[in-house]
Amino acid sequence: MEYSPPRPSPRCRKKKALVLSIMLFIWIFVLYSCVGPCSTGVLLDSPRDRDGAPATGERTARADLLSRLRWEDVDYYEEPAAARGAASRDLLLSDEPEPRVPEPSPMSSFSNGAGSKKLPQAIIIGVKKGGTRALLEFLRVHPDIRAVGAEPHFFDRNYDNGLEWYRDLMPKTLEGQITMEKTPSYFVTKEAPARISAMSRDTKLIVVVRDPVTRAISDYTQTLSKKPDIPSFESLTFKNRTTGLIDTSWSAIQIGIYAKHLDNWLQYFPMEQILFVSGERLISDPAGELGRVQDFLGLKRIITDKHFYFNQTKGFPCLKNCLRAVGGCHPELVSSQKFRTFPFMHYRYLNTFPNFGVGGGDLCSA
Numbered sequence: 001m002e003y004s005p006p007r008p009s010p011r012c013r014k015k016k017a018l019v020l021s022i023m024l025f026i027w028i029f030v031l032y033s034c035v036g037p038c039s040t041g042v043l044l045d046s047p048r049d050r051d052g053a054p055a056t057g058e059r060t061a062r063a064d065l066l067s068r069l070r071w072e073d074v075d076y077y078e079e080p081a082a083a084r085g086a087a088s089r090d091l092l093l094s095d096e097p098e099p100r101v102p103e104p105s106p107m108s109s110f111s112n113g114a115g116s117k118k119l120p121q122a123i124i125i126g127v128k129k130g131g132t133r134a135l136l137e138f139l140r141v142h143p144d145i146r147a148v149g150a151e152p153h154f155f156d157r158n159y160d161n162g163l164e165w166y167r168d169l170m171p172k173t174l175e176g177q178i179t180m181e182k183t184p185s186y187f188v189t190k191e192a193p194a195r196i197s198a199m200s201r202d203t204k205l206i207v208v209v210r211d212p213v214t215r216a217i218s219d220y221t222q223t224l225s226k227k228p229d230i231p232s233f234e235s236l237t238f239k240n241r242t243t244g245l246i247d248t249s250w251s252a253i254q255i256g257i258y259a260k261h262l263d264n265w266l267q268y269f270p271m272e273q274i275l276f277v278s279g280e281r282l283i284s285d286p287a288g289e290l291g292r293v294q295d296f297l298g299l300k301r302i303i304t305d306k307h308f309y310f311n312q313t314k315g316f317p318c319l320k321n322c323l324r325a326v327g328g329c330h331p332e333l334v335s336s337q338k339f340r341t342f343p344f345m346h347y348r349y350l351n352t353f354p355n356f357g358v359g360g361g362d363l364c365s366a
Ligand SMILES: Nc1ncnc2c1ncn2[C@@H]1O[C@H](COP(=O)(O)OS(=O)(=O)O)[C@@H](OP(=O)(O)O)[C@H]1O
Pocket: 076, 077, 079, 127, 128, 129, 130, 131, 132, 133, 134, 184, 218, 279, 282, 283, 316, 317, 318, 337, 338, 339, 340, 359, 363
């Protein structure tokens, strides 16, 4: 007689179906939970990134991940007129597109790894073309700093969206970690000091300052790369070339009148709460400047000399392990217009600023 297995009763079948649907639900839930952390760089912030270099294949995959996940909405190289709040004759920059700020993901507050989103305790408020991107990327090496990659432009352009919108843009932090962002145009935005102070009077402010002439040239070069037809730097700078009278209403010059903008900040923040980082020293002695920043933020000096090498050809310091930099050597940064030449410059500027003319190209390929 042939053996025929006992057929499950309809009740038993129902039970099985129920168990299966519960398992399916759990599986979907786990998958759903995983998307948050993966898309906000937990992978890249893992201890292994900091402590040991991953294999080349993995490196490529990670770089690829970086480009698709972390940097896709970053528009910091397309910075429009930084002096939107300031009265400036900025015909050159006025029709530039608004940079996109990543919309908070609907899933981001649901599951995004451990910790919680906090409003920034420290902000790099300026100055445009000072070296703010390099500083933020260097700081991101520190395990106690979490920073948003894109410029939120909350205190100048997106203030009406409210603090919850702003908070939601931030990465999650654990107890003791500092949340940071950088938006260089805050420094020249009249309303920014009052607004930041209203968020928290304890906010630490960092300003990367750079020789105002070099800064203006860098600013102009960025515009020139997008609008090759603009008047020459000299004709925009001088009201009268014979007398040497400068047109301070031009935004490229206006941004560099640091003392004027600083006055606004000092109405709301004491000097001890503002740290000035030298854009020049960020290139000549990055570890030294980073030491000062870490002290200012009350953090252990973890970022030191050993994190940097100097690329002589390019004239820039670079983080030794690109992947540890969490974007520091990302192709976007490497190929960005930040490292450009200054073909329009008169030779006397080239003589004054030895970095000019050698800046174009790849920052990190040693
Ligand atoms: N380590 C390192 N690597 C790369 N670039 C560095 C670094 N340190 C400072 N810089 C200078 O940063 C200048 C760009 O400044 P920002 O990042 O503030 O620009 S932006 O306002 O965000 O567009 C950019 O200016 P220009 O090269 O004159 O365009 C760089 O010279």
